[in-house]
Amino acid sequence: MPPRRVVTGRSQEPRKRFAEELRSLRTENGLSLRQLGHVLGWDSSLFGKMESGQTLGSPEVVQALDDHYGTGPLLLTLWELALADPTQFREQYRRYMALEQEAVSLWHHAVGVLPGLLQTKAYAREVLAAGGIKGAELTQQVEARIGRRDLLAGEDPPQFRTILSETVLRTPLRNSQEWREQLQHLSEAGEQPNMSLQVLPHGPWLHALASTDVMFLRLLDGRTVAYTESALHGELVEASGAVERLQRTYDAIRDLALSPAESRKFIGQMLEEVPCDPST
Known part of the structure; x- marks a missing residue:
């Protein structure tokens, strides 16, 4: 022994x-x-x-x-x-977070809120506070979420793709200056070589992910797993058949989304619409 x-x-x-x-x-x-x-x-x-x-x-x-x-x-x-430690993420996210750290590429779809990996501190605070978190726990959760952005930095970051519903970009923060900073951060992120950002404009019909955020993680061993999330529930999907069905849906909405270049232009136009004075 x-x-x-x-x-x-x-x-x-x-x-x-x-x-x-x-x-x-x-x-x-x-x-x-x-x-x-x-x-x-x-x-x-x-x-x-x-x-x-x-x-x-x-x-x-x-x-x-x-x-x-x-x-x-x-x-x-x-x-x-x-x-x-000090991330303080809830139990149901821990398995997902471990796999996220191991992933070589991440594909994401957002319904109503920006992915945590692209949130500014002000955005993260408002989103978490809206979910009922407050006090010391809110401060810890915000710092933990911002700390996760390090995943996309460094010498060998994973490839990250996100498709943002137009609803995400039409739901601003209360403070216009903080919203401007978030949009600017998003615009700069879309120019990074390991990132691809696309906007899915409002369309005349529903699609299968219309109410579901999803993240696909391709792991070092070649497997792909998915994590689906709503406001109250998150689920790690590892069964290959279920993951494949989600991927087919993701591919379908990616075909409907603006190109990365068109999406950057879209965000730029939104930036022009935000008042410069935070008091307005």
């Missing part, structure tokens, strides 16, 4: 503590990232991102590491603490 490891004396910040333990265990066992990836069957870049704190990985990956190192539930426990 391996000796009991002491979880003190290193970083007390859970995400850093988790990354430190991963790096320490690998080096103590004399493994390179490439060797570890070969042994466990995952791409070595995933373990590199986990050790640098860029991602937490999925519970399956962490369990495999615990099994490989013979550390019992140590890494999985640290992973759970890191996942809960």
